[in-house]
Amino acid sequence: MTQNTEFDLTKHTVRELNAALHAAEEGSFTVLNTGGAHALACGLNAPLEVTLKGHAGYYAGGMNKEASVVVEGNVGTGCAENIMSGVVRVMGDASQSLGASGHGGLVVCEGSASARAGISMKGVDIVVGGDVGHMSGFMAQAGRLVVLGDAGADLGDSIYEAEIFVRGDVVSLGADCEQKPMDPAHVDALGALLRQAGLDADPASFTRYGSARTLYNFHIDNAGEG
Amino acid sequence: MCGIVGLFLKSEALRPELGRLTALMLHEMRDRGPDSAGFAVYDAPEEVTKITCLSTTGDTDWRAIDADLERHLDAEVTTTVVEDHAILRTSGDGSAARKRIIEIAPCVTVLSVGRSIELFKGIGDPDDVAERFGLAGRSGAHAIAHTRMATESAVTTAGSHPFSTGADTCLVHNGSLSNHNRLREALETRGESFQTENDSEVAAGYMSWRMREGDDLRAAVEHALRDLDGFFTFAIGVRDGFAVVRDPIACKPAVIAETDEWVAMSSEFRAIDKLPGVAHAEIWEPQPGRIYTWSHANRAAA
Structure with missing residues (x-):
């Protein structure tokens, strides 16, 4: 059995916590009295298991590599931003820019995420159990953003080759984002991702969105608009 | 970047704790706003109007202002000095008093006018500001407070939040407004007077103008969403409660x-x-x- 190390943030600083996590090569860690502190479990670079028992502030699990970080609460802005691999799971709600610019790995938010979820994502898979706010998937380049609830205005604005799947309603699609056909291969792949995320939903009930690719090249008719 | 806190007590039993709890919250927002801080506390309305003033030079002759106001308002005025602030209490007309003080005392900024509100602000560490003005010991029904990282205008005590330009109305702001100059001019022609170059003071003046025109708190904020251009999270205090709004x-x-x-x-x-x-707590x-919005009279979030 792996040894569990406890960190109580009323007794240790965030810097001490992160230094210990950076020094470890394996093991499981439980963080108590998180108190909404910023930058908890950031920059991990080993297959650790970290549980934050409470709400976290900005950038929780940011820049994660290989580790599995579970937040038993809500998170502030930029949770799992620039994640490279591993898993960051939020059991509550997430504020804006969830998984921003993430390159790989999996981000699961069991509650809802607010504005700009998956902004500029570059390969990460983000699965949100509830709703996402406006401008989610903005400039999303690669990876998958899956929303079991509804999506706010301007979904997938200026999207590149990321895929977006939404089960509920979409307030509006952003520039150059369009609905795409949902082929059996998409249903299978989405089903596998939902199972990996541990969220129960029928993959066939989702609508797929992606890039219309009209902004990829300069077009004279676009000049001078707005 | 700035930090905002607001605390509205539903429980009467907690009222003696309002200042202490607000100070705890303000402390956590120190690093969002190390330049200056301020707070407004709303307690049960008094019979008289309280005018909270700031001496921007620190050597204001409060007795002379008190005496002038008594003559001008034809009403008794009592003055309590707290550091570089003074609270003037009078049964006379509060808005006339505000106007008179601005007219006769260029080194005084009128921070608030009302039967409920008391408002204090200062530059430096927010904890020091809270300590200097005894925030932790204050009781009340609701409070809003602010830690400021200055972006749009200078770091001065007068330029610190909260801003109040109308009776028992004040506002704290995180963000920046882009149409404040034009809006300030428009509001001045409608009778609002401003004491700083600060964009947030314009938002406070806008709210006061709307409420003078007959808007309730919600209607005034609805108008603000239409007319204020820029980035904002506002917490707005009125005698009976407070409101929170973010730009779209x-x-x-x-x-x-x-x-x-x-x-x-x-x-x-x-x-x-x-x-x-x-x-x-339910958190969102x-x-x-x-x-x-929340009000003590009608305790329902809308």
């Missing part, structure tokens, strides 16, 4: 938490984490462009 783009953070005992808002959750019973991020 919502770049500036906010979180609200509610229990049976209190409603709290802050820029970040860590300020709310210190409140009693927070483990049982206010939606962009949506208005949230």
Whole structure:
């Protein structure tokens, strides 16, 4: 059995916590009295298991590599931003820019995420159990953003080759984002991702969105608009 | 970047704790706003009007102002000096008093006027400001407070938040307004007077103007959403309650938490984490462009 190390943030600083996590090569860690502190479990670079028992502030699990970080609460802005691999799971709600610019790995938010979820994502898979706010998937380049609830205005604005799947309603699609056909291969792949995320939903009930690719090249008719 | 906190007590039993809890919240927002801080506390309305003033030079002759006001208002005025602030109490007309003080005392900024509100502000560490003006010892029904990182105008005490230009109305702001100069001119022609170059003071003046025109708090905020251009999370205090609103783009953070005992808002959750019973609070991020209000008379979030 792996040894569990406890960190109580009323007794240790965030810097001490992160230094210990950076020094470890394996093991499981439980963080108590998180108190909404910023930058908890950031920059991990080993297959650790970290549980934050409470709400976290900005950038929780940011820049994660290989580790599995579970937040038993809500998170502030930029949770799992620039994640490279591993898993960051939020059991509550997430504020804006969830998984921003993430390159790989999996981000699961069991509650809802607010504005700009998956902004500029570059390969990460983000699965949100509830709703996402406006401008989610903005400039999303690669990876998958899956929303079991509804999506706010301007979904997938200026999207590149990321895929977006939404089960509920979409307030509006952003520039150059369009609905795409949902082929059996998409249903299978989405089903596998939902199972990996541990969220129960029928993959066939989702609508797929992606890039219309009209902004990829300069077009004279676009000049001078707005 | 700035930090905002607001605390609205549903429980009468907690009222003696209002200042202490607000100070705890303000402390957590120090690093969002190390330049200056301020707070407004709303207690049960007094029979008289309280005018909270700031001496920008520190050597104001409050007795002379008191005497002048008594003549001008034809009413008794009593003055309590707290550091570089003074609270003038009078049964006379509060807005006439405000106008008179601005006219005769260029080194005095009128911070607030009302039967409920008392408002204090200062430059430097927010904890020091809270300490200097005895925030922790104050009781009341609700409070809003602010830590400022200056972007749009100079770091001065007068330029610190909260801003108040109307009776028992004040506002704290995280963000920046882009149409404040034109709006200030428009409001001046409608009778508002401003004491700083600060964009947030324009928002406070706008709210006061709308409410003078007959808007209730919600209607005034609805108008503000239409007429104010820029980034904002506002917490707005009135005698009976407070409101929270974010601009539709919502770049500036906010979180609200509610229990049976209190409603709290802050820029970040860590300020709310210190409140009693927070483990049982309902916590959410206010939606962009949506208005949230609470009043003691009608305790329902809209």
